[in-house]
Amino acid sequence: MSWKLFNLLLEASLMTIFVSTVSILIGLFLAILLSAANLSGIRPLQWFAKFFISFFRGTPLLVQLLLLYNLLPVVGIQIPSLVTAIIGLSICTAAYQAENLRGGFEGVPTGLVESADMAGFSPVQTFFHIRVPIALRLTLPALINEAILILKASSLVSVVGLIELTRMAQNLVASTFMPLEIYASAGLIYLVINLVVATAGRQLERRLPGVGGK
Amino acid sequence: MGFDFNVILSKQDALVSGIGMTIFVWVVGTLFAAVIGFVIATARRYGGVIVDKALTVPIEVIRGTPFLVQLFLLYFGGPYIGLSLDALPAGLLALSIYGAAYFAEIFRAGYQSVPPGHVEAAECLGFTRIQIIRNILLPEMALLVIPPSVNMAIILLKETALLSLITVPEMTMTASAIGSQEYAFVEAMVLIALVYWVLVELAGLLGRLAEKKLSRYRLAKA
Numbered sequence: 001m002s003w004k005l006f007n008l009l010l011e012a013s014l015m016t017i018f019v020s021t022v023s024i025l026i027g028l029f030l031a032i033l034l035s036a037a038n039l040s041g042i043r044p045l046q047w048f049a050k051f052f053i054s055f056f057r058g059t060p061l062l063v064q065l066l067l068l069y070n071l072l073p074v075v076g077i078q079i080p081s082l083v084t085a086i087i088g089l090s091i092c093t094a095a096y097q098a099e100n101l102r103g104g105f106e107g108v109p110t111g112l113v114e115s116a117d118m119a120g121f122s123p124v125q126t127f128f129h130i131r132v133p134i135a136l137r138l139t140l141p142a143l144i145n146e147a148i149l150i151l152k153a154s155s156l157v158s159v160v161g162l163i164e165l166t167r168m169a170q171n172l173v174a175s176t177f178m179p180l181e182i183y184a185s186a187g188l189i190y191l192v193i194n195l196v197v198a199t200a201g202r203q204l205e206r207r208l209p210g211v212g213g214k
Numbered sequence: 215m216g217f218d219f220n221v222i223l224s225k226q227d228a229l230v231s232g233i234g235m236t237i238f239v240w241v242v243g244t245l246f247a248a249v250i251g252f253v254i255a256t257a258r259r260y261g262g263v264i265v266d267k268a269l270t271v272p273i274e275v276i277r278g279t280p281f282l283v284q285l286f287l288l289y290f291g292g293p294y295i296g297l298s299l300d301a302l303p304a305g306l307l308a309l310s311i312y313g314a315a316y317f318a319e320i321f322r323a324g325y326q327s328v329p330p331g332h333v334e335a336a337e338c339l340g341f342t343r344i345q346i347i348r349n350i351l352l353p354e355m356a357l358l359v360i361p362p363s364v365n366m367a368i369i370l371l372k373e374t375a376l377l378s379l380i381t382v383p384e385m386t387m388t389a390s391a392i393g394s395q396e397y398a399f400v401e402a403m404v405l406i407a408l409v410y411w412v413l414v415e416l417a418g419l420l421g422r423l424a425e426k427k428l429s430r431y432r433l434a435k436a
Contacts, residue, residue, distance in 0.1 A: 060375035
């Protein structure tokens, strides 16, 4: 396999990294909103969050993507495949991240929340200034794990036509008939990206201060 | 526009066979994965440092790459090294290997959770290694191992959808085919999403039941 082919794969991996990063961040934002809905005490909001989390964790991402990809044109929405891919991945990871965050929110010391109340914080202020930062810190390992899962899951967005690492590999295989070398190289690139994310995550965990002496 | 589920439901024979195939691949794949994973974890525990280190590499490689790439590598790349498999066996093999890497880690954690004193006590009583694994290690780790195993089984169920991409006639593939033929793709996808959802919830329920049943064996905290 020539360097030229490998370079094409490397270029395509930038798209994988881009799509995954954007989706994880949007997903994190959505997950915080879902957690807010869960903690709001408003029944319909809680039901919605529960349904959302259960459905998107209970169905394969491939089916979700195929559904989204075919649903949007039917309801008259025309968007580029990049946007479809990001929407699909973000929604899916939001459900998983919300489930991870649930544990984090349970771990927020009650004393801190009560102090914030006493200091005159509104519930919204308490949520964003006290609960969210602590929950995020507590669930950082889960977040890094999720980032790695999404990097791997992003290989599925090839079915909505976005040219990322896996789709590029498929295209190259179709024109060169070297599946062994090309898929192995694609796998290697995924592996390296994931090792970097895992290592960076461990460093980050070590450097950030803990919560409550942990 | 309008959604018409009747078109899809009229093809129920094909759908049911697709669902059957999904369940077959899932159950067999998960069993293989669990057995291979257990063998790997056992080999790592008793095989010495070299076996332990040597097995770390493939496990990390499988856990660090997407299942889709592994599947394509095996199915499309296999024939170039003399491994020509049909779609179904290729899919089953890929699923089993993928799952095994995760199950190996689950069982490793299980082995580590058993207090060494129990194993030493059994050794002193003259238990053979097989007896120790069967009568001490497995029962003691069962409770710890069940929740992540159920979780993994659920992940594998969702991964079976990818087998449609190498033309295994499971439910995503059948539903896509019917959906395209009948111009009712969205309806077909909604329908199978619901089937997956029900299966996942059922698996979770069974897992919780098993956990409850076994919880009377929970070790007293020393």
